[in-house]
Structure formats: structure tokens, C-alpha cells
Amino acid sequence: MTNNAETILRLSALSKTYTPAGRAPVEALSAVDLELRRGDMQVITGPSGSGKSTLLLCAGALMRPSSGQVIMQGSDLYELGSEERAEWRAKHIGFVFQQFHLIPFLDISDNILVATLPGGASTEQRQRAEMLIERFGLVERRGNPVAELSVGERQRVALARALLMQPALLLADEPTGNLDEDNAAIVLQAMRDFSEQGGAVLLVTHNKQLENPRSKRLHKGHFVK
Template identity: 40%
Template structure:
């Protein structure tokens, strides 16, 4: 019989992360087992300091676990060189960081174009960047640099940069933290459309009930352990 179940985009087993400072050890993750499948729209919730950002950084190949196995898009991260990890991040992953990490000397438009240029996209990158900025209500601000934008506007530019290349997996750390209700809904609706139409998989860390309301799966992370794995809002199921 043919196996019709999809392979997971992310498969983690026994992930542990310990930070050491002198003789002090802080255990951020404690034996995480997780499978994330294509097309998921998943929120990770839990108290601050529970390990949410650490988990996203490890899944995004920005950090390495102290122990455990992690496969991302079929790649065993333990076997990838630093160059191969960087290529994986560039080609397949999108990131939304809490600190935005926009390039201060570039305009909003140029920040979004930058990743596309690194991927070798030609002049069409200009139109693609403009389109996603328009979707997020930023068309009139495309020529401004990050220092000329509010925190919420910078956050939307960071999201535009993350999704413009249509990556297979987007990792978003508190993507609505600086947004008012209308802009949060605009952003989440766009992400849902990309999830449904372009099959981009999303994994969020969040304290925001607005994000949870859109999620199809909700993971609870407390003290470095997954203590809950539940279906999200039934109204968030694909149409």
C-alpha cells in the first residue's frame, strides 16, 4: 500500500537547549518532540521565558540544539555545513524577528527587495516587493528608511520581507506585537491567504489572542516543554 501521508517539513525529536554562563546553566528547551506538516498555520503560546523564541531559532537553523535530532525540509541539520544552513535559510525559510532586523540604510522597498536580489531574482523583484507592501498598507511609505517609520510600520515591512520570496516555511516571532487591531487583522488575513493559495507553512510564537484566533493548531510551551497540542479555531479551517 502506498503511504499517502505527507512528510513533515519539520521533524524534531528530543530537542534540548542549554545555555551556559560560567557555572550557571539555563535549560531553555527540554526534550521537544514535534512534527510540523506542509500547509500548517500554527501558533506557539505560553509564558515569556518558556522557550518560544529559542524553538523558532533552532527550527530556523539560526541556533543549534544541545541535544536531539532535527530535520528541516528533509535535511538533517547535524550534517549541514554553515554554508548549507545559510543557503537553506535563504532559499526556503522566511523570518519575522521581534527586533525587525531591517537594514537601516535601505528604504522599505529596498529591504523587501534585498532577499529577492540575494536569491537571484531579476527586475521583477521590484514589482513583487511593491505588491506585498501594498497588501500591507505600506505603498506610500515604500521610500522611507526604517528610522522614519513607526514600530508597527517596521514590523509590517519585516513581514513583507519574510513572505515576498514565497518561502516554504515562515517563522514569525511575535509578528503582531506592535500592531493595532486593524493592521494586525490585515497582516493575518494576508498570511492566511498565502497559506491557502501559495501553500506557505507558518509557525508563530505569540501572546496575541488575535493570532491564536487565526491558527489551525495551537502548541503550548511552558518551561521548555510542550504541554499542549490542540486544534485551533475551527473557523480557521481552509475553505
């Protein structure tokens, strides 16, 4: 039996069909069910086009599914009003995007603290950003605009930004895709630590090396494992 208090995220019959104007609809996600509990680090693998990013965008309150539900800690995220949903996302969900989405002309600290702008970060948030900068080996680079950073460094900035607000749920899209072994190990260990400290991680990747006995495989919008 599921202990609801432990459940952080539940996806029920989640489907998404894109309907691009003038073109045939694309069924990207088809009745996916998934449950993540505190402490889980769930890996989902799947080839390009299998629906991984679509799944994360819907799960992360960034894109309304065509049908189905995204329940996080008891709240049905797409039943919330759009402002409430955005607030929920900012407070409780960390997102590492496939393309990072950092702000190129801002430095590392300001990228990590971007969610606190323009009002300004609290002392506690600044201290936490500093701690993350140290933890992810970014101290020497901290003043550089992120446009000047290597891909591995950018990925670590993106992860630090996602962890700043101490979310309950971390969603990561191909977080080690372009990284060398050392950087990939740093990023994976940070995610493992986050889940072991009581968060939940949902990681999607095409990289079969990240498969484990509990991982699931997505194919054409369905779980096949």
C-alpha cells in the same frame, strides 16, 4: 500515518541549553517534538522565558540545538555544512524576528530586497517586492528609511521581507506583539493566506488571544498542551 511528502518541518526531541560563561546553564528547550505540514499555521503560546524565541531560532537554522533534530523537507538542517545551511535558510525559510531586525537607513524596498543585495534583485524579485508593498499598504511610505516608520509599518516590512523569496516555511516571533487591531489583522491574514497557498507557518506569542483548538502551549521549555 504521516505523509512525508506533506511534512515541511519536523522537530524531534529538540533541546537547547544555554551555557553563559561563568553562570549557571539555562535549559531553555527540553525535548520538544513538533510536525508542520503544508497548509498548517501552528500557534505556540507561552509566557516570557518559556523558550519561544529559542524554539524558532533552532527551527529556523539560526542556532544549533544542544540535541535533537530539525528536519525540513527531508533535510536534517544541522547535518548540513554551515554554508549549505545558510543557503537553505535563504531559499526556504522566512523569518519575522521579535525585534524586526530591519536596516534602519535603508528604505522599504531595499529592506524587503535585502537578501538579494549586493548582487542586485532580479526583475521578478523587484516585481514581487512591489506587489508586497502594495498588498501591505506601504506604497506611500516606500521611499522612507524604515527608521521613520511606525511599529506597525515596520512589522509589515519585516513580513514582506520574509515572504519575498516564497519560502516553504514562515517562522514568526511575536508578529502582532506591538500592533493595533487593524495591523494585527493584516499580518495574521497574510500568514493565513501564505499557509493556505501551501506554506507552513509557525507563530510564537505570549498572546493567549491567538490560541485556537490546535495551538500548543510552551512552559519552561516543554509543551504542556
